[in-house]
Amino acid sequence: MSTTLFYLAIGIGLWLMGLHGLLATRQSIILVLAINIMSSGTFMVMVALATHSDPVDPVLQALVVTGLVVAVSATALALRLAASRRRRTEDDAT
Amino acid sequence: MPDAEWLFDGTLGILLLVLAGAALHARSLYAAVVMFIALGLMLALTWARLGAPDLALAEAAIGAGVTGALLFSTLYKAGMDRHKRATPNRIALLLPGLAFLLLLTAAWPLPEMHSPLPDQVMAHLKDSGVSHPVTAVLLNFRAWDTLLEVSVVLIALLGVRQLYPSHGEVPTPWPLMLAWGRLLAPLTVIVGGYLLWRGTDAPGGAFQAGTVLAAGGVALRLIGVLPPLGWHQWPVRLLVLAGVLVFVAVAALTAWLGQGWLHYPTGSSKVLILLIELMATASIATTLTLLVVGEKRELRP
Amino acid sequence: MNPALLSLLTPLATAILMLLCRSRAAVWTIAASLLSLVAAIAALYQVTTDGSQLIHLGGWESPLAIRFRVTALSALLLAFTALIHLLVGLYAARSRHSQTRNTDYWPLSCFLHASLASLWLSTDLFNWYVILELLGLTAVALVSLAGTKAHRAAFNYLLLSLAASLCYLLGVALLYGRYGVLDSLLLADMLEADHTTRTALLVITLGLMLKAALWPLHLWLPPAHAGAPTAVSALLSALVVKGPLFVLWMLWSQVAPVELGRQAGPAMAAAGVAALVSAGWSACRTPHIKTLVAYSTVAQLGYALLALGMLLRWGVRELHVALWLFVFAHGLAKASMFLAAGEMQSTLGSKKVSALRGATQTVPVAMFAFAVAGGSLIGLPPSGGFLAKWVLLQPLLLEPSHWPWALGVLLGTLASAAYVFRVIALSFDRAPPPRPDYNPDPVAQWLTLLPALLVWGMALGGETLILWMSGVAY
């Protein structure tokens, strides 16, 4: 039961929790949280895999940094969509 | 596992799973968001524990910081009901259990596997222009990924521009917040600049620096020191587009005049990387600030 | 500069410059797609003369660098993407009803064009993840152009697209953990059919099927494509759903081990037939025009899934040709159908199919475009759809053991004929008295007809097209 395997299991657990949360709830903000938890799970699997080389694998680290930035910009768009979706009375006559 | 580490890893792992479960099944939206921010900080700790300092910086700044601010501004602006009534329907827990076993057995042999890439990165590190391997991968070996990623941030802002975000005007700040904001702002600029400069030979880089600067920008905007940034003002547009513009220009010029697409000329890769990093930091800082506090009248054409 | 890279760079640079000077003029986008089309044709010519090339981005050697592969197919896809953008751009610029006149549609469609071009060229697994994410976000931004009523569909589309990308990323992480290489061409001769690879490919396939709205993971597509502005729904249905399909085809036919493909083949073919029948049935029953056309997209993707399944099962080379002919024919036909449907919907002022009563008198040219495009979707002779179905049916009818799949194709054709003729039959009735604000836009209607005529054009050069595409190395 090496460290890598433990964090792989935690990562897969987080990924499944996110997927379960995505399928189980209707609340728009909770859905966005579920997506973020799912992405954290995936990134944990990647970083846990990165520890198999002695200086932690720089390629996987770069991939996860890219993934993080992509996740935050997608979350920003999703949250703004959730906010404007909720305020249907918003004046969008333009 | 080495003797004392299993205690730390065990508690950290359980804490992560409990916080994730609490964030998804909390009674009220407010509690769910607070749990999620705590999860973000725990993740930052996990990345540091797994020996990835770049990620710990990025996760703390991006995951807990900006995402937390976005969540709270959405909660506040949309005036969502803070108490969630509907409890999620319990889809049978058999399916996730089965999937967990499937995925875990798939991942079981992976820790022993080895990849040729890290040694290759180390071998080519000296002629990549920077001495920190992660920055070398991000901005030289896989520069095309980073270019697309900076344009993903830009597209997110373009998407938000179409949504005419609800015009919750910025509340009048308390004197205490004014003082604290004024103190924090220069500190974030210093830390951001330091992270950017150190990115070439130590953990840090454009994205972490951009996010810290964005945090400073949001703080200044909330206390009213920073005027509303408008998409109609060309400096703001130039700042937002700087990252992608410079990257595409470098790609086009190297493809046209140089040896190939994003193939930096031998001597000048360090200068080019620094230029791209500077521009990417500026565009990420401005874009994230606009994403968090960009109001209706600012983002409209 | 390689012409393929020029075809990718032109829309990207145009989008950034348009944003910088805040211009929303349609002429820039149309010029960019035209130049990109010319560059794509030049790349196609270069590939046919001296074979496919491998471009190492940044000059690093293979496992480290991201690689672009310019083959005949990717050059053809570049030209196809540029052509569709050109046709839809012309319509969006000319038509009053496309709700995209004074909006950010122009830079966003250039970004969509650039991300699709980079998808066709790239061969790197993680690069595909970032591109699919970029594609998803651009598509969501385009869908939300239609105002607040489309925000719910855009929100669902975004969330499911993110979930699909994360499924894909988990599969890529497992593959990288197992083989240590991210480039799909290198992976092709390294993969063995062990448990890790099987699980990784399963998770990747689920993610890509969700992104390409392949049956049974297609529920987000009809509201998103129907809610979007007319020009946007044409782009989404003709091009965006084809991106993940390209990655799915690339992974299964080129990278995955043959025995895994043989196991997965029948399941995919069955899903294809199920898509044809169930989406066709929903298309017959839906009361709204654009939802009908959106369901038709899900159904027609069933043909591509069927062709891919059969290809994996028997390894017959013609099925490559069948699959890509379907993609081209469906893209052109669907673009024309969505533009026609959108034009009719805004001219007649109602979303309902029943409002199309007497459409041949009120909006004749748009109805004619709808009918021609419908003919290609069904597979009636003088059309690209017929060519694709012809190439698909030949291996099916060769051995008696394959005949049940031919029955599936028959059912699919029946379903598509049902929902197309449902509209056409209605349009020949007597038109109700026209509404007071009824003023059709004949030029825009002729523009909706343009892609449909091109689908017919595919039939003219049918023989040479099939022979040439069979000879091309995949």
Next chain:
Amino acid sequence: MTDWLALLSWVPLLAGAFFFLAGTVGLLRFPDIYSRLHAITKADTLGLGLVTLGLIMRAENWQAVAVMVLIWLLMMGSGATTCQLLARYQQDLEAPDADKEPVHARR
């Protein structure tokens, strides 16, 4: 540094841990929000100070010590400010007095 300093550092570290524990117990047990805020801010700030002191004893070079002190000052500042903001926000929710314009309270 020398090992006796490392041994000595256990004292402030354990004291810091104790104060964190006290703060958390205070958070769970105290009745209303103001006393909870009080417990958390006071205990945690003190706990953090002690932990930082312990770590400084174990630090190798001065640069690490300087960074730790800067972190400690920042945490003290942000802890106090956040406590103030939360308290004031709670006060607005409960009894929004007429003269002061309620900032966040939205009916």
